[in-house]
Amino acid sequence: MTKNNYAVEISTRLEGLNDKEAEKLLEKFGLNEIESKKQISAFKLFLSQFNDFIIWVLIGATLLSGFMGEKADAITILIIVVMNAILGFIQEYKTEKSLEALKELAAPTAKVIRNGKIKIMKAEYLVPGDVVIFEIGDRIPADCIIIEESNLLIDESLLTGESVGVSKSSNSNNNLIYMGTTVLRGKAKAKVIDTGMNTEMGKIANMLNNIEVEKSPLKQRLASLGKILVVACIAICVVVTLLGIIRGQDKYQMFLVGVSLAVAAIPEGLPAIVTVSLALGVSGMLKRNALIRKLPAVETLGCTSVICSDKTGTLTENNMKVRKVLYNNEIYTDFSTFNNANKLLKAFTYCNDINFDFKYNKIEKCLFGDPTETALVKAFFYEKNRLINFLKDIKRVYDIPFDSTRKMMSVIVRENGKKICYVKGAPERIIERCKYILINDKIVPFEGRYRLNVLKQVDKMSSEALRCIAAAYKIDNLVNNSSIERDLIFIGVAGMIDPPRKEAFNAVQKCATAGIKVIMITGDHRNTAFAVGKELNICSSSNEVMTGSELDNLNDKELRKIVDRIRVFARVSPKHKLRIVKALKKKGYVVSMTGDGVNDAPAVKEADIGISMGISGTDVTKEASSMILLDDNFATIVSAVEEGRVIYDNIRKFIRYLLSCNLGEVLTMFLSSLFYLETPLLPIQILFVNLATDGLPALALGIDPPEDDVMVRKPREKDESIFANRLSEKIVIRGTLIGICTIFTFLVGKYYGMSIETCRTLALGTLIMSQLLHVFECRSEKCSIFQIKLFTNMYLVGAVLVSIIMLLLIIYVPFLRMVFHTVPLNIGHWLIIVFFSSVVAFANGLYIFLTHKN
Missing domain, CATH: 2.70.150.10 (Calcium-transporting ATPase, cytoplasmic transduction domain A)
Structure with missing residues (x-):
């Protein structure tokens, strides 16, 4: 092209x-x-x-x-x-x-x-x-x-x-x-x-x-369930209509009853409400700096049993500071004596991808780029003019960028008419390529005590949780690219620290309580990784740490045997991440994996929840991910997992509510037809019940605040049915009781010789009030109605009040009374409604309260 x-x-x-x-x-x-x-x-x-x-x-x-x-x-x-x-x-x-x-x-x-x-x-x-x-x-x-x-x-x-x-x-x-x-x-x-x-x-x-806007698997399952319910409801409505006609009731009236009942009973809004709940949850996560790219991820988040997290910037502050420098075979903690001719300064400043903007006075504000690289420059330059003078005579000729496989970068500069190659990277990679060492400006063979001391000091700095970056250089053999990074002259090592985020410690603890394993994955030295992991309570023993080279010595079967015992992976490459994800998934874990570099994309895509970094992540990794961390913070992942659990709980809540209520409406009409009773509700009243109870209360349940134990429970299984833990049993029992109580109210009115309009108004009031009481029951599967904090969901309280006002309007406003065929009710009537609509809720609440108490 x-x-x-x-x-x-x-x-x-x-x-x-x-x-x-x-x-x-x-x-x-x-x-x-x-x-x-x-x-x-x-x-x-x-x-x-x-x-x-x-x-x-x-x-x-x-x-x-x-x-x-x-x-x-x-x-x-x-x-x-x-x-x-x-x-x-x-x-x-x-x-x-x-x-x-x-x-x-x-x-x-x-x-x-x-x-x-x-x-x-x-x-x-x-x-x-x-x-x-x-x-x-x-x-x-x-x-x-x-x-x-x-x-x-x-x-x-x-x-x-x-x-x-x-x-x-x-x-x-x-x-x-x-x-x-x-x-x-x-x-x-x-x-x-x-x-x-x-x-x-x-x-x-x-x-x-x-x-990508994919159909949620849960929404697909509920859509399939909806089709089954449609067929079942239509069948029942046909039976209700036929039984009414057989009893001699008006054919048209019974046809309208059947159609109205179908409209009220079929939960056609269930998939839509699931989508709304997921979308609202996505908005909630966004406020917590988690951008969800794919709706199914919201469901999967609640199942997360392992979080594999990068260290730098995610578990730590990503604010590096050089604490120690190994140079001339000695350890320095004061770098102010290093002069401009110092090869270590040149290596760390020239071999660097940061950008400079010298309009600011403070040196910190003049540097833009990777925190590790900016830290290396800030360590040696305390004011900008010195840095400007240091850079002015240098021309960058060629470079080999850093990549996660080589773990180093090289830059060729023209300095005083000569081409010099500076290299920086992981100490073990630099050391193995060095043939000489610079000692007091003299080049000597890099062997014996010099090599042993460097290895010892690197190991010691790493054990102090310092991230080590080594530097080297060479002058000759620069033409052949394949030999640029060979036979180098070792200069020194900088040890820097990136302190753990304060919120990361609490987030790790929350994961432990929630039954979620946290695995830290880093390219840092084993000792550095272990020190940070121990400080965050991710690991407690060095036996829980594995390096990339150790991982390479294991086949996939061997890795699967021990992968869930390892809590820290150090010195790993992106290909190792992919193996770790696959091994964990094979063992049945639901895995969240973070990544930022382009080579992380396969592991991020393979994970059940792929998480990319919003600040440091590449476009490729973001596209492979299900979720983007806008603040690159581990605590945000945990917040998103918590939000995922809350959303799933709320979906179960409104499914329980909608299906129980719809079942109650269907059984009210079906049982009355089965036992040859007069129709307890007219078509327009059935439709009104649907309008008053199905919409706003169900939506309000979708934004119910989390229960206290949401991050205490173990993760649910990924393929767990939405009706697990006896939810279907609760729906059937409560729906049946709603229908029976409504019919009993109708029969009580008949027993005391009330008019058919009064009996129907009583049945209508009982059906609506029992559903509005049940909506509060649905807020918890473990707590009774006495234990639920009523005013923690003011949207639900408001929705219920709106529904009650709507009921009162059609009972007491003359015009609406005429339209809905209702009659005004007195205190005695309301006592009947309150008794039959609340007896089951309070009896059930008392049972839960007493059994949990004992």
């Missing part, structure tokens, strides 16, 4: 555009985005609420009723249908908006030079002429021409289908990089030449960098 003619004339300045130029170009070329399918309009979304066979039948029946003279009933039923549709529309519309907000937050970003400064901005605001900086793992956000590069390799398989990476160079015809491709190796500075639909990606009209 080539672009011979550029559509615009762009700036050649390496400092990029300024804001005014960018604004004009953005106005001319538009946002840098691929056109996506149009979202369904709010009006069409509202109309879709009526796209249901049962609703069509009901609308047809009510229209027929209107033509037959029952206009009040027909109008009221239609109003109720519309109100139900409005509730459904609000639920779905809120879900769509939540998902759109997530897409906005997860939009790709780019590192751009604007106004001569490096800034991170949303890729959609890129314009032709922008200068963009890329590193390994970044996704290219627009079509660009390379200005300068270092060892650049691009994955263009998304466009070409070729899995082999393509080398790119600014000094060849192969100098174009395209939107959607990925940096596999190296880094580059490039100028944007095309954006949006003008890019190669735009021409093939693929939507990239898009959050």
